[in-house]
Amino acid sequence: MKYDVVIGLEIHVALLTESKFLCSCSTAFGAPPNTQCCPVCLGLPGSLPVVNEKAVEYAVKAGLALNCQVHTFSRFDRKNYFYPDLPKAYQITQDTYPLCTDGFLEYYIDDELRCTAITRLHLEEEAGKLIHSGSSIVDSEYSLVDYNRAGIPLIEIVTAPDITSPRQARLFLEQLRLVMRYIGVSDVKMEEGSLRCDANISLKPQGSPVLGTKVEIKNLNSFRALERALEYEVKRQSAVLERGGKIKQESRTWDERAGRTLSMRSKGDAPDYRYFPEPDLPPLQLDPAWVNCLKDTLPELPLARLRRLEESYGLSRYEATFLVNYPDFGDLFLELAKAGEDNTALVNLLMGDYARLAREQGHLAPGRIAELLRIVAEGLITHNQSKAVLEELFRSPLSPREIVRDKGWEVLRDAEQLRAMVQEALAANPDIVSRYRAGEERLWGYLVGQVMRAAAGKADPKVVNELLKEELARG
Amino acid sequence: MRELAELLQTGQVSSTELVIACLEQIKQTDGVINAFLTVDEQGALEQAAQSDARRARGEALSPWDGIPVAIKDNISTRGLRTTCASRILRNYHPVYDATVVERLKQAGLPILGKTNLDEFAMGSSTEYSAFGVTKNPHDPARVAGGSSGGSAAAVAAGQVPWALGTDTGGSIRQPSSFCGVVGLKPTYGRVSRYGVVALAPSLDQVGPLAKTVEEAAALFSLIAGEDPRDATSAGAPAFQVPRWNAAVVQGLRVGVPEEFFSSGLNAEVEAAVRRSLRTLEEQGAVLKPISLATNDYAIDTYLTLVTAEASSCLARFDGVRYGERVAAPDANTMFAKTRGAGFGAEVKRRIMLGTYVLSASHYEAYYEQAQRVRTLIKLEIARAFEQVDVIITPTTPSTAFRIGEKRNPLEMYLSDLYTATANLSGICALSLPCGYDSQGLPIGLQIMGDHYQEELVFQVGRVVEASVERGPKVEV
Numbered sequence: 001m002k003y004d005v006v007i008g009l010e011i012h013v014a015l016l017t018e019s020k021f022l023c024s025c026s027t028a029f030g031a032p033p034n035t036q037c038c039p040v041c042l043g044l045p046g047s048l049p050v051v052n053e054k055a056v057e058y059a060v061k062a063g064l065a066l067n068c069q070v071h072t073f074s075r076f077d078r079k080n081y082f083y084p085d086l087p088k089a090y091q092i093t094q095d096t097y098p099l100c101t102d103g104f105l106e107y108y109i110d111d112e113l114r115c116t117a118i119t120r121l122h123l124e125e126e127a128g129k130l131i132h133s134g135s136s137i138v139d140s141e142y143s144l145v146d147y148n149r150a151g152i153p154l155i156e157i158v159t160a161p162d163i164t165s166p167r168q169a170r171l172f173l174e175q176l177r178l179v180m181r182y183i184g185v186s187d188v189k190m191e192e193g194s195l196r197c198d199a200n201i202s203l204k205p206q207g208s209p210v211l212g213t214k215v216e217i218k219n220l221n222s223f224r225a226l227e228r229a230l231e232y233e234v235k236r237q238s239a240v241l242e243r244g245g246k247i248k249q250e251s252r253t254w255d256e257r258a259g260r261t262l263s264m265r266s267k268g269d270a271p272d273y274r275y276f277p278e279p280d281l282p283p284l285q286l287d288p289a290w291v292n293c294l295k296d297t298l299p300e301l302p303l304a305r306l307r308r309l310e311e312s313y314g315l316s317r318y319e320a321t322f323l324v325n326y327p328d329f330g331d332l333f334l335e336l337a338k339a340g341e342d343n344t345a346l347v348n349l350l351m352g353d354y355a356r357l358a359r360e361q362g363h364l365a366p367g368r369i370a371e372l373l374r375i376v377a378e379g380l381i382t383h384n385q386s387k388a389v390l391e392e393l394f395r396s397p398l399s400p401r402e403i404v405r406d407k408g409w410e411v412l413r414d415a416e417q418l419r420a421m422v423q424e425a426l427a428a429n430p431d432i433v434s435r436y437r438a439g440e441e442r443l444w445g446y447l448v449g450q451v452m453r454a455a456a457g458k459a460d461p462k463v464v465n466e467l468l469k470e471e472l473a474r475g
Numbered sequence: 476m477r478e479l480a481e482l483l484q485t486g487q488v489s490s491t492e493l494v495i496a497c498l499e500q501i502k503q504t505d506g507v508i509n510a511f512l513t514v515d516e517q518g519a520l521e522q523a524a525q526s527d528a529r530r531a532r533g534e535a536l537s538p539w540d541g542i543p544v545a546i547k548d549n550i551s552t553r554g555l556r557t558t559c560a561s562r563i564l565r566n567y568h569p570v571y572d573a574t575v576v577e578r579l580k581q582a583g584l585p586i587l588g589k590t591n592l593d594e595f596a597m598g599s600s601t602e603y604s605a606f607g608v609t610k611n612p613h614d615p616a617r618v619a620g621g622s623s624g625g626s627a628a629a630v631a632a633g634q635v636p637w638a639l640g641t642d643t644g645g646s647i648r649q650p651s652s653f654c655g656v657v658g659l660k661p662t663y664g665r666v667s668r669y670g671v672v673a674l675a676p677s678l679d680q681v682g683p684l685a686k687t688v689e690e691a692a693a694l695f696s697l698i699a700g701e702d703p704r705d706a707t708s709a710g711a712p713a714f715q716v717p718r719w720n721a722a723v724v725q726g727l728r729v730g731v732p733e734e735f736f737s738s739g740l741n742a743e744v745e746a747a748v749r750r751s752l753r754t755l756e757e758q759g760a761v762l763k764p765i766s767l768a769t770n771d772y773a774i775d776t777y778l779t780l781v782t783a784e785a786s787s788c789l790a791r792f793d794g795v796r797y798g799e800r801v802a803a804p805d806a807n808t809m810f811a812k813t814r815g816a817g818f819g820a821e822v823k824r825r826i827m828l829g830t831y832v833l834s835a836s837h838y839e840a841y842y843e844q845a846q847r848v849r850t851l852i853k854l855e856i857a858r859a860f861e862q863v864d865v866i867i868t869p870t871t872p873s874t875a876f877r878i879g880e881k882r883n884p885l886e887m888y889l890s891d892l893y894t895a896t897a898n899l900s901g902i903c904a905l906s907l908p909c910g911y912d913s914q915g916l917p918i919g920l921q922i923m924g925d926h927y928q929e930e931l932v933f934q935v936g937r938v939v940e941a942s943v944e945r946g947p948k949v950e951v
Contacts, residue, residue, distance in 0.1 A: 010551060039569075039570065039571050042796060043751040043791045043796070044551075044569065044570070044571070044797070045551065045557070045559070045564070045567070045569070045571055045673075045791070045792075046550070046551045046569070046670040046671050046672045046673070046795075047571075047669070047670070048668060048704060048705050048706065048707075049706070050670050050703065050704060050705075050706050051706065078787050080786075080787050080790060080833070082790065082806075082807070082810050083806075084793075084795050084806055086871060087791065087796065088790070088791045089787075089790030089791045089793060090787050093510075137805075137806060138805070143806075145795065185479050219839060272834050272835050274786075274787070274830065274832055274833035274834060274835070274838075275833075276784075276787070276838070276842060279675070279676035279677035279707075279784055280673075280676045280706065280707065281707075282706055282709065287800065292891075419755065
């Protein structure tokens with residue numbers, strides 16, 4: 001039988017605020033364990049939370065960027081459960097009245113535009129980090145807790161079960177990451193845990209309106225893991241169904257090394273979190289004018305930029321996608337294109353050697369790039385030489401013109417100087433000259449090469465060609 | 476206290492002498508009373524010496540600089556053991572001061588020590604302390620009330636001029652009533668809860684206990700006002716001790732709710748409260764019979780919400796970061812054993828009740844229902860304050876009961892019958908002595924005022940206080 005795949009995602013994004021969600025401790029990554037803690041994020045008796053306005057601002061921006069309805073009234077709730085990484089034994093989150101609902105995100109699968117609905121987006125606090133002496137809390141002799149991470153603001157984003165393939169799930173998540181990066185609310189690094197994703201997946205007979213039993217997959221630590229784990233689940237679940245078996249509603253964890261999912265707990269073991277309104281925090285009431293103000297500060301989002309690059313700058317989907325995916329390159333492109341640089345030459349430069357060098361060493365000042373393009377266009381250097389100048393630009397503080405002057409890389413255009421070189425080359429290769437004259441026209445290139453070599457590659461090819469023609473004609 | 480302040484100001488007495496006198500009184504009486512869990516003799520003497528030095532330089536931090544204070548042991552004091560009268564925190568030393576403690580220190584008050592309470596403030600007699608019951612200074616066979624029994628008894632026994640307590644359903648007012656002292660439950664949010672170990676955050680408030688209304692008002696003035704570390708204190712005004720004006724009762728509309736004078740109320744208590752009401756009437760107040768019918772539901776509502784919030788607030792005592800820990804081979808067993816060994820029976824009972832009322836299948840029937848009733852109580856109180864300026868009731872249905880007398884928890888919960896409404900509605904309420912029963916036990920009168928009406932409540936309290944004969948002196 002054929003099956004329809006139904007996938008929904010639950011995504012956590014750590015917000016890039018300087019201080020934590022409910023206290024003023026630093027959120028900087030990588031500090032020695034338990035050095036960024038205070039009574040509040042350690043849950044010491046008597047401590048109280050106070051909401052970081054910046055976290056609310058970032059969450060609202062994220063909601064707006066995902067086309068959500070931002071609620072001017074939302075409320076915090078406690079989610080109660082025991083775990084050593086959870087200092088208060090409850091997480092402050094938003095359950096009944098989330099900050100944002102009813103959004104969507106559009107993205108391309110190949111050339112096809114897709115839209116996935118966002119059910120809700122809410123604010124909550126991060127837990128601490130457990131470091132086990134063994135491989136998990138169950139088989140460890142001891143576990144250590146680092147509370148530096150505890151209390152970092154998170155947004156949880158829940159999608160509708162709109163996604164129909166593992167690849168689509170990955171593309172959606174990639175687009176979401178890009179949106180978060182564009183609005184600057186998170187560094188969205190899956191490897192550092194600032195972007196995390198759980199997936200719900202179920203199968204149903206093709207075309208059936210009835211949803212199948214869903215399985216939750218956790219521990220998806222990369223885009224590849226998300227796609228692979230879902231692919232594995234599609235196979236596993238269809239095999240179970242083909243056998244006439246039933247899918248168990250459960251949570252499964254992705255075992256990256258073994259390449260399969262493993263059962264964690266069944267629905268019956270699912271904890272009762274005993275949610276109730278957080279009495280230590282008044283409800284969050286936003287000024288609609290403030291929300292509108294934030295809306296106006298949103299930058300151009302990835303999809304809009306893609307369209308603009310294609311439509312207004314004539315770039316190919318491939319080129320435009322590159323510039324969208326690397327927004328720093330996109331920004332650079334737009335800045336230089338606005339200054340009147342040639343779009344094609346510019347995008348070729350940015351996607352070529354420049355991309356490699358800039359990733360290693362950081363970007364060049366746009367003015368230096370513009371000058372490089374200009375001296376090529378003017379013919380001060382050849383396209384070939386521009387690569388050497390580019391390399392030099394990453395090493396030297398000089399401008400492109402200064403580099404060219406210092407290195408003596410200006411194109412040789414002086415006819416007398418070049419004529420002497422042409423004559424020398426002809427004189428040095430009488431054999432080739434006579435064969436050329438006898439009709440072996442392909443030897444032209446060889447002769448040009450000899451002149452260029454004598455000119456150390458700096459000769460203007462147009463002038464060389466003309467002079468060579470003249471000298472050969474002269475006989 | 477005004478006299479004490481003047482004596483300090485004029486140099487007739489030093490802070491060190493005051494602290495030594497308190498320490499002496501504690502040594503003589505606390506073997507019987509058991510009001511203190513921790514006496515910080517050295518710390519108090521050091522702070523007193525600093526206060527004396529400030530006074531000598533003419534740099535007193537406040538008029539009260541140098542007058543020692545005691546702190547209920549569920550309020551965090553930096554470096555000074557804070558047990559909540561629980562085994563689970565018997566060696567817990569906070570790394571920070573509660574905002575109220577910080578403010579008292581900024582006013583120059585030496586912290587004499589930490590007072591006894593029912594474990595985690597869950598109780599009405601201080602019998603549920605893990606470290607022994609606090610005795611009533613008027614009769615050591617009787618309870619001091621609770622949960623701020625230690626603070627009330629310490630003030631009544633002359634061990635300390637004043638003290639801080641906390642009040643979630645009556646925990647300042649009921650022991651004040653039993654011990655014959657003055658205690659205020661401030662308007663919710665008017666005093667910072669930062670550093671106060673939570674019982675039920677939507678109801679808890681810190682307040683003063685003292686011998687007189689004026690002293691209670693003075694201590695309140697040091698702790699009141701918005702704290703950026705407590706979001707629920709946003710917008711709360713500070714408080715200044717008012718100029719006392721007995722004329723405030725002329726034309727004052729005093730609400731007398733019939734439900735607070737019904738069956739179950741001890742006749743001597745009723746008589747004393749009615750006597751004070753008559754005195755107010757004679758001075759120009761207008762007594763208005765009102766009805767607070769929702770008070771019948773106050774205790775059930777209160778218990779549902781308190782247990783729910785407490786079950787969540789006390790979950791952090793898991794042995795991972797601080798407090799006692801019972802080692803076990805895995806985390807869940809460690810949590811269970813630590814909590815099993817660390818908490819007393821009443822705490823466990825309330826955690827289980829609270830867990831039950833919050834569980835997904837019972838949430839609607841209990842927690843949500845209680846929230847709805849709470850809204851009705853708030854509305855009824857708001858309507859009442861459209862008609863009257865203050866509401867006067869007995870603080871408790873009876874005077875102090877005997878230690879061990881109330882064995883049934885439900886019977887104990889009824890101690891809060893007249894006090895829980897103020898917590899549920901968030902208004903302020905003052906308890907002050909209005910007489911003594913035939914056994915010489917103090918009787919408490921409660922004055923409830925609308926949100927942020929502490930000044931009015933104190934003014935009326937002072938008029939009542941002036942009309943009440945001083946009772947038998949406490950002999951310990």
